[in-house]
Amino acid sequence: MKLLLRKTQQALENTFKVSFSSDTIWENSNEDHLYGTGSLYPIITNERPVSLQLVPWGFPIYLDENQTILKNITEVGIESILEKPMFECIHRRRCLVPFETKESQTLQYGAGIWDTYSRGRRGTTKKCFTLLTTKSKGASGRTPFILEGKAYKMWLSEGDISPAALSELFK
Numbered sequence: 001m002k003l004l005l006r007k008t009q010q011a012l013e014n015t016f017k018v019s020f021s022s023d024t025i026w027e028n029s030n031e032d033h034l035y036g037t038g039s040l041y042p043i044i045t046n047e048r049p050v051s052l053q054l055v056p057w058g059f060p061i062y063l064d065e066n067q068t069i070l071k072n073i074t075e076v077g078i079e080s081i082l083e084k085p086m087f088e089c090i091h092r093r094r095c096l097v098p099f100e101t102k103e104s105q106t107l108q109y110g111a112g113i114w115d116t117y118s119r120g121r122r123g124t125t126k127k128c129f130t131l132l133t134t135k136s137k138g139a140s141g142r143t144p145f146i147l148e149g150k151a152y153k154m155w156l157s158e159g160d161i162s163p164a165a166l167s168e169l170f171k
Contacts, residue, residue: 016052045114093114110132
């Protein structure tokens with residue numbers, strides 16, 4: 001899956017009433033820019049909901065003895081996420097993933113989760129995120145799980161969200 005984002009840094013800051021981290025420089029030429037696996041992508045985490053952060057897209061898995069990332073998980077279905085131990089971070093590490101559709105320049109708010117992983121001999125810790133998806137209505141494939149209304153605020157709240165509350169949200 002690829003995400004489209006045409007908004008500039010200023011437009012994202014104005015929309016979300018947040019700012020990019022002071023050490024972040026993100027240039028989007030306002031063209032049809034598609035982002036995919038490994039791309040640095042602007043997200044808002046529940047850890048720092050007043051700041052847009054550029055975070056690599058994809059949970060790394062299958063690190064070999066040389067710390068090589070063999071695969072990234074860029075999306076996970078809401079139907080089974082609560083059953084997968086790899087994604088337990090959903091209870092405490094959630095993020096908002098802004099994106100647009102080709103048909104409209106309206107900003108959508110996708111649900112995501114973030115986590116950290118260590119890489120290299122010194123164990124440098126880095127953030128990463130993955131997008132939550134649902135079955136597409138009408139067409140085959142998957143689409144980002146969109147957050148609306150109160151769900152948006154709950155998703156970016158600090159602290160844990162119970163499995164029951166998540167199950168209710170995903171209905």
